[in-house]
Amino acid sequence: MANTESQLDVDQDLEFQRRDWSFERIGWIAMLLVVAAALLGVLGKGPISNAERLSTDHSLRVVYGRFERHGARTELTVFVRRDSSSGSAVTLWISDAFLRGIHLEGIDPAPVRQVSIGDRTLFDIAVAGDSARLTFAFVPREMGGRRLELGIMGREPMTLSQFVYP
């Protein structure tokens, strides 16, 4: 297509070009926002993603990430508190709906016993002192928003939500 302002046979389109330049600049801002979001932890590990929740009866404290990424190894740490009624072992349960969406790589320290009952999996934890820690190392296998239900047997359950990016 001939250019109107010169004899040069070039496919120039200044109207399009102006829009293209604006598009470019909007794109730069978008890229900047992606980096900023990553630094803040909206796209994965970082300040906004790092979360800690305490159950209403204080029996359970969970440190987890609100935002995770598909295929990226991550952790979830549970702190359980023993009360006078429980013996030397505490049973923690986690919803199978959550466990099915992850590839569990390891639990540290290893639970005494691990059984699946109905729609949840139980972990018997030996508690020597007042409290015990249990760290689950896992790789998310499903994308999108997910719910994690967990609790100590016979105590108040807790529901957490996590978003997994592709």
Added chain:
Amino acid sequence: MESVFRGLGVFLVLMIVFRIAGKRTLRETTTFDFVLLLIIAETVQQAMISDDNSFTNSVILVCTLVGVNVLLSVLKQRSRKLEQFLEGAPVVLMEKGRVHEDRLDKERIDAHEIATAARQHHGLERLEDVKYAVLEKDGSISIVPKERERA
């Protein structure tokens, strides 16, 4: 199935990012552009292949990427709007010896780069010898020299 979507996703993202970055981004192939290209290739490779190093997966990915490329080239040929959108359009930087400073600014090019192109391709000594300079879609600068007045 996942491989196809991974391939398409990476293709789309790279297309948008390089479109946003501007025509000259990987054109100049200075040392830094070269390094950038290598780093991007390495980063993206992980996302596309994930943990599947099988032969089948590589065949799927190659077919997906080349297939999209062919499909887009067919569509681009049919629609000028789409071609412009995907590839951008050439910009006239110098016209009848006059430099369009505003366009240079927008494209982040300075007059030295036009002079370089003029030297490299036409052996021109000065910018004044350039009649037309066009920033092509692929980011190269093409030059039309002024006809020399000979005695």
